[in-house]
Amino acid sequence: MALLTWKPTCIVGVRAMDDQHAILMDTMNELRLALVAGCGREQLRERLKRLIEFTRMHFSSEERLLEESGFPGAGGHREAHRRLLAQIEEAAHRAIQHEDVQVGLLLSFLRHWYTVHHEGLDQHYGQWLNERGVL
Numbered sequence: 001m002a003l004l005t006w007k008p009t010c011i012v013g014v015r016a017m018d019d020q021h022a023i024l025m026d027t028m029n030e031l032r033l034a035l036v037a038g039c040g041r042e043q044l045r046e047r048l049k050r051l052i053e054f055t056r057m058h059f060s061s062e063e064r065l066l067e068e069s070g071f072p073g074a075g076g077h078r079e080a081h082r083r084l085l086a087q088i089e090e091a092a093h094r095a096i097q098h099e100d101v102q103v104g105l106l107l108s109f110l111r112h113w114y115t116v117h118h119e120g121l122d123q124h125y126g127q128w129l130n131e132r133g134v135l
């Protein structure tokens with residue numbers, strides 16, 4: 001997996017969400033660097049745990065904003081997060097169990113979901129929130 005880099009297409013226009021997305025990107029890049037440097041299973045487990053915890057926090061924070069503002073796609077967005085989190089947890093679990101074979105797959109999967117979700121579904125709520133004073 002190449003390093004994730006910040007792109008204008010990832011910007012949603014809501015400060016707190018853009019900051020959280022940037023932290024998520026840093027966390028994934030740090031995980032990649034640790035793996036390239038040959039970190040052990042324990043460190044892999046710790047980093048994945050941190051990534052999952054942060055992702056869970058970000059998803060709830062985003063869902064709260066969407067629900068409080070009455071965003072029409074809030075329910076679908078919550079459901080997409082729920083499915084993603086389950087996939088991330090499963091991929092992380094597989095990587096921890098079978099480190100050698102699964103780490104490359106895990107990294108491609110993380111890169112893919114990060115890009116697709118932030119350039120896709122997360123792009124739909126920025127204007128709605130901005131119009132309701134959430135900047």
Ligand SMILES: [Fe+2]
Nearest residue numbers: 062117121122
């Ligand atoms: Fe989202």
Ligand SMILES: [Fe+2]
Nearest residue numbers: 017021062122
């Ligand atoms: Fe997001």
